[in-house]
Amino acid sequence: MLTTNPHEDDTLHEECGIFGISGATDAARLVALGLHALQHRGQEAAGITSFDGVEFHTHRAMGHVAGNFDREDIMVPLRGSVACGHVRYSTTGETALRNVQPLYADLASGGFAIAHNGNISNAMRLRRDLVRRGSIFQSTSDTETIIHLVATSNYRTTVDKFIDALKRVEGAYSLIVMTPEGMIACRDPLGIRPLVMGKIDGPDGGSIIFASETVALDVVGATFVRSIDPGELVMVKGTEITSHRPFPQVAARPCIFEYVYFSRPDSISEDRSVYxxxxxxxxxxxxxxxxxxxxxxxxxxxxxxxxxxxxxxxxxxxxxxxxxxxxxxxxxxxxxxxxxxxxxxxxxxxxxxxxxxxxxxxxxxxxxxxxxxxxxxxxxxxxxxxxxxxxxxxxxxxxxxxxxxxxxxxxxxxxxxxxxxxxxxxxxxxxxxxxxxxxxxxxxxxxxxxxxxxxxCDACFTGDYPTSLTDQDDVSSVDQFALLAERVI
Incomplete structure (x- = not known):
């Protein structure tokens, strides 16, 4: 089949977009609206997971938000006052339904759903270690590595397990996580990938929202509160909001290409108008x-x-x-x-x-x-x-x-x-x-x-990568070893 532009690979594809809301009636419907506003960040697939206080409900599909989340037979089962969603353009993992997010797993501590914007640059090495220790992966996405790190952590609470997992990963991530204990949103210590917090006022404290861009807050009528700080982890339990800063503070390096191309021009990024x-x-x-x-x-x-x-x-x-x-x-x-x-x-x-x-x-x-x-x-x-x-x-x-x-x-x-x-x-x-x-x-x-x-972060222009690139270094080492062996032979 002919794509609308045969040269579609001649561009830097958007990374993905995430949206989460806690404390809203029909939360999944608001997530669907938020994902519409973030559709430019990923057109390959979309998914929404909701939590009704007892059970988690998920629908994931290939294609755009429209056509997948504008049908009552899909939206009615996504009940609950807490929900998160994801639009995807794959940067790691094959194009398949099993890689569409949010990813979900039943852990010893209860259900765990995660939506991820970014890329874990040591996911391959972590995955090999986890598989050797008995982990069974259901996807080829780097995001699933985080789930297994949480599941195998020796810490007691979900938040502590999650922090323990994040301390083992490298690279860039903005994450929205849903657990029976509440919703968690966090950014990598350098803040490479964006994440903002908003609020919809209402009875019983209103609703708290997390999104990749402020434009997604606009579409659901939310007020922008602030950006999630680099290295910050925000926990929402009902109307209670707590902030954790488990990482040593370092100078932030948000992606400069958000201003050049990725963000919608009507978004505000790091207090600057993208337009x-x-x-x-x-x-x-x-x-x-x-x-x-x-x-x-x-x-x-x-x-x-x-x-x-x-x-x-x-x-x-x-x-x-x-x-x-x-x-x-x-x-x-x-x-x-x-x-x-x-x-x-x-x-x-x-x-x-x-x-x-x-x-x-x-x-x-x-x-x-x-x-x-x-x-x-x-x-x-x-x-x-x-x-x-x-x-x-x-x-x-x-x-x-x-x-x-x-x-x-x-x-x-x-x-x-x-x-x-x-x-x-x-x-x-x-x-x-x-x-x-x-x-x-x-x-x-x-x-x-x-x-x-x-x-x-301007590494695509300068080659100045702000984090370790473990998997890339491992691949380079293998390639160099293979080249050396070829020369010896």
């Missing part, structure tokens, strides 16, 4: 990389705020030179080679009357493999553009992410294998420029990137 930051990125890009052009054109939709900032700073008119179709499904027809080649136009089409004879500057959020950029540039030339310049609202992506973002292996990243001139030649643009790493930090309101203690 405002993206416009500032575009303005800084115009300062660093001006171009003589007639029009500024965004690559929709993620390039639009940066293009507005670029146009305002440069004085070049902003126009919608590429029109995106929002109504094409994920599959279309059995493709011939010719149809597959034309497939990019299913989502994007040139506004020919506007482009013909014009010198244009295209603004996009990033370049990964470069195949989509090539098709977009070719589309502009076919529409009669006199010149096509491309400006990118992030630094070159030269390194893979191991914290919950699905990126190609480094050898397939265009910026890892080609210099700027070679990249421009590859995508057939008249010129190409990226915002500098210091310029990106300026758009965040900082003078420049602090090389010793950067305020964000």
């Amino acid at each position: 405002t930051v993206r416009k500032a990125i575009g303005a800084q890009l115009a300062i660093e990389s001006p171009v003589d052009a007639d029009l500024v054109i965004p690559v929709p939709d993620s390039g639009t705020p940066a293009a507005l900032g670029y146009a305002q700073e440069s004085g070049i008119p902003f126009e919608l030179g590429i029109i995106r179709s929002h109504y094409v499904g994920r599959t279309f027809i059995q493709p011939s080679d010719k149809v597959r080649h034309l497939g990019v136009k299913l989502k994007h089409n040139a506004n020919r009357a506007l482009i013909a004879g014009k010198k244009i500057v295209l603004i996009d959020d990033s370049i990964v493999r470069g195949t989509t950029s090539l098709k977009i540039v070719e589309m502009m030339r076919e529409a009669g553009a006199a010149e096509v310049h491309m400006r990118i609202a992030s630094p070159p992506t030269r390194h893979s992410c191991f914290y919950g973002v699905d990126t190609p292996e480094r050898a397939k990243l265009l910026a890892a294998t080609k210099n700027l001139e070679q990249m421009a030649d590859y995508i057939k643009a008249d010129s190409l420029a990226f915002i500098s790493i210091h310029g990106l930090y300026k758009a965040l309101g900082e003078p420049q990137r602090n090389a010793i203690r950067p305020s964000h």
Whole structure:
């Protein structure tokens, strides 16, 4: 089958989105609404688990929230005043129903459901150790490792078991956990993945909500309370909220790509408007990389705020030179080679009357493999553009992410294998420029990137990974050993 964009792998896929609520009538219905607002973070699968005080109830399905959680026969059984949900794009584990979250297990202490945004970078090593000790895994997801660590912990209370488990994992995680004792929400010590808390006022204390982004609070009518701090664990039991900080305090390193692409522009991330930051990125890009052009054109939709900032700073008119179709499904027809080649136009089409004879500057959020950029540039030339310049609202992506973002292996990243001139030649643009790493930090309101203690995780641009990469190092060691053995043989 032909996807709506044959070059869909030419992007950094969103990590996942999580949403939980405690103390609400028909909690699962509010979770479904919250997941709708987070659908951009994962379109592969969705799931909701609820708790009615006695039993846990779960429904998980492949596909979008709509179509799976808008049916009464599915929603009515998800009863209870506590619920959590998850939208998924797989970064570890196969695409299968058994990996769809929330994951659930019956532990000695009672039911345990978990929804995870992020990636455990030592999950493979932990899994091997747990299997040797007798654990039986039901999925290939790294999230299940946490369940087994909790189950085998020698601590007494669920919270202490959970903290004990988290002290053994590396990497990035925002988690929502449901137990008979209450709901737990937490963030990794560096705060790489986002998590916010909100509240809906009402009788008996109202409802407490946790979500990946503030936009999910908006859709259910909740008030933003605060971000969960890096390394913080919040426990909700009825109307009682307690905060635990079991990890040594370290400088936070939230993912900088949330501002570039992942978060919805109407979200607030770490007290900053994502939309405002993206416009500032575009303005800084115009300062660093001006171009003589007639029009500024965004690559929709993620390039639009940066293009507005670029146009305002440069004085070049902003126009919608590429029109995106929002109504094409994920599959279309059995493709011939010719149809597959034309497939990019299913989502994007040139506004020919506007482009013909014009010198244009295209603004996009990033370049990964470069195949989509090539098709977009070719589309502009076919529409009669006199010149096509491309400006990118992030630094070159030269390194893979191991914290919950699905990126190609480094050898397939265009910026890892080609210099700027070679990249421009590859995508057939008249010129190409990226915002500098210091310029990106300026758009965040900082003078420049602090090389010793950067305020964000920017490893995909710099290779400066803020945690150990145990599984990656293990794989590299095996590869190196195999290469050495091959040479010896």
